Amino acid sequence: MRKKARETNGQSVVMRLRQAGLRPTRQRNELADLLFRDGNRHLTAETLHAEAVNRGIRVSLATVYNTLHQFTHAGLLRQVMVDATRSYFDTNTVEHHHYYYEDDGMLADIPGTDIDVGNVPDAPEGTKVSRVDVVVRLKRS
Secondary structure (H helix, E strand, O other), X not given: XXXXXXXXXXXXXXXXXXXXOOOOOHHHHHHHHHHHOOOOOEEOHXXXXXXXXXXXXXXXXXXXXXHHHHHHHOOOOEEEEEEOOEEEEEOOOOOOEEEEEOOOOEEEEEOOOOOOOXXXXXXXXXXXXXXXXXXXXXXXX
């Protein structure tokens, strides 16, 4: 008897991957289930890898990185770079910005209407602006 594919937001993980143009392999299915089961969230590759290991999913950190980048390229995730050594993957793909809590490494959404980004320069010829990311860095006082 086949196990029913887990649903996330009313859509099965398998269907979500297929609609994004990705083949639903076992590891992609398992990682997508972890990523999308609890609504929008921000996580690093290391965090997702630890969650997978804790659930008994056999997957290497390199595979987690590759999968996160494939999901990002397919439009299922957004990558948010907070500095040269750390990036997060965001399951919320609509335009919005972020607070980054430097003291504990936490990333949180800023509602899309709370920041007005103006005076974005024209893109050089042959290019276009794909998005503007604002990361507001916070320290506890």
